Amino acid sequence: MPDPGEQPKPAPLDRTAVPETIATYLRLRGLEPSARSYRKRRRRTQDDENIPFAPGRDPRGVGDVLADLTREAGWDPQLAREDVVRAWDQVAGDDTAKHTRPVAFSDGTLTIQADSTAWAKQLQLMRAQILSEIVRRYPEAGVSAVRFIGPDVPSWKWGPRTIPGRGPRDTYG
Template identity: 45%
Template sequence: MRRRRRRWSGPGPDDRDPQPLGRVASRIAADRGWTERLAGGQVFARWGKLVGEDVAEHAQPVAFSDGELTVQADSTAWATQLRLLQRELLKRIAAGVGVGVVRRLKVQGPAAPSWRYGPRHVPGRGPRDTYG
């Protein structure tokens, strides 16, 4: 049986040397497949800087999945404007967080109010059908 000889660290860099925290964290994220989700989180955290304060004032990211970023505008006019600026916004986001992180942009208008009250609901036109 042959004994392995123990290697002693020399004056050069070694894997056992203390590593910067950022390097260790990025290595762990890459090993576990978290890089896409972390990049998506950067889009949410840096939204105002990525797209500009004027756009960020009227639109917020709401979801990120499989390279598709869903953005909700506060009015239909801003939703139309964001659809027209879609290519420019994708370029800005790619410059800020990396190319290929956000591949598609889905723009939604404002959410319509719900007229349902309570846990039970009867299908139909509602109170309008009782007026004649």
């Protein structure tokens, strides 16, 4: 027997007791949970990337974006080597750059071609100074040695009229 001071509990909402129009109204207003609304709520997740005024959402300059892209892609060493070639006149000096040019880079060795053998020999004497300047300005380039070569000379061993063997020297005798 219920206590006289105790309030009777309200009966749970029975769909059969509530008219269909009111049940539809409550469901559409979101006052009554339905299986469909539960699925919608469960599927929606908090996306921190699209929240306005969140950290990291400030606009960035194109230079910053490109610097991040090259670093993440691993292009920094190759770009630093290209910078050495592009700025050779600043690294070696204007007078030296007029008579030399970088021609190759392989296994940490930068190859420089000079106009004459005299310039190549002079640069060999300045090797430590030039290498330290490259390492100071472009440490990411990975230049560990500098090689100086003279001008290209014609070779009798290559070309359209080349024959196998010793060539014209074997006809004397």
